[in-house]
Amino acid sequence: MRLGPLETRIVGTLRNMGSAPARLVRDGLREHGTKVTYATVSTVLDRLHARGLIGREKEDFKGRFRYVYRYLDIKEEFLKSIVDDVRLIFGDVDIEEIEHHLHARPTKAVEARVELEPPTFEETFPRPSIEPVSRETLYLESLRSPVNLSRFPSPRGRVYVIRERCKECHFCWELCPLDVLEISDDVNSRGYRYPKVRKGKEDACVNCGMCRDVCPEFAIYTLEVEASA
Numbered sequence: 326m327r328l329g330p331l332e333t334r335i336v337g338t339l340r341n342m343g344s345a346p347a348r349l350v351r352d353g354l355r356e357h358g359t360k361v362t363y364a365t366v367s368t369v370l371d372r373l374h375a376r377g378l379i380g381r382e383k384e385d386f387k388g389r390f391r392y393v394y395r396y397l398d399i400k401e402e403f404l405k406s407i408v409d410d411v412r413l414i415f416g417d418v419d420i421e422e423i424e425h426h427l428h429a430r431p432t433k434a435v436e437a438r439v440e441l442e443p444p445t446f447e448e449t450f451p452r453p454s455i456e457p458v459s460r461e462t463l464y465l466e467s468l469r470s471p472v473n474l475s476r477f478p479s480p481r482g483r484v485y486v487i488r489e490r491c492k493e494c495h496f497c498w499e500l501c502p503l504d505v506l507e508i509s510d511d512v513n514s515r516g517y518r519y520p521k522v523r524k525g526k527e528d529a530c531v532n533c534g535m536c537r538d539v540c541p542e543f544a545i546y547t548l549e550v551e552a553s554a
């Protein structure tokens with residue numbers, strides 16, 4: 326069993342929490358100085374689950390669902406793998422030598438192994454607070470709607486996803502202005518869940534191109550289609 330530095334911290338955080346959704350695990354990491362994005366935490370949690378190192382259950386959340394991740398007791402297997410690694414490199418090691426390191430303080434190198442990530446999109450571009458709109462403002466705004474608006478309907482688009490390119494960064498479905506996209510239950514060959522059109526939103530895409538423009542992997546695009554009558 327091998328765990329990278331971030332995986333180690335995530336399993337440790339989950340152990341303290343017992344079980345938690347990805348967002349709370351990310352908050353727990355941040356409280357202890359590990360700044361990582363939600364997307365990164367979510368991806369690592371999914372990989373740990375795929376390797377059988379943590380549990381995962383679905384729960385309803387705001388009309389959709391989300392995964393709640395659960396700590397599994399991997400202590401014995403983990404310790405055994407460390408000892409196996411030590412034996413593999415150094416042969417038999419004196420137990421007193423190991424005890425000496427067990428009681429020593431963690432080195433600075435261990436603390437520094439997880440590098441800080443850049444701030445999240447939400448931190449860089451915080452949403453402006455929405456002020457209540459007065460009746461007068463609503464009336465004035467209604468006057469600005471073109472009287473012949475019905476002659477110029479919004480365009481319609483069809484969404485295409487190149488699943489194998491997707492790396493589950495969440496950008497497309499989090500930024501779609503009409504909430505057309507959601508995460509799929511299925512994964513591609515690299516273990517990433519990819520976007521799909523939300524049920525009931527098959528005709529909702531307006532071909533705005535936001536999903537295509539934000540995708541770092543060129544994994545999603547839309548083409549304009551005739552609006553269905």
Ligand code: SF4
Binds near residue numbers: 482500529537547
């Ligand atoms: S083109 Fe715009 S409306 Fe359509 S799925 Fe992409 S972001 Fe959503």
Ligand code: SF4
Binds near residue numbers: 498519540
């Ligand atoms: S399709 Fe692109 S933007 Fe959407 S999750 Fe996959 S990689 Fe991210």
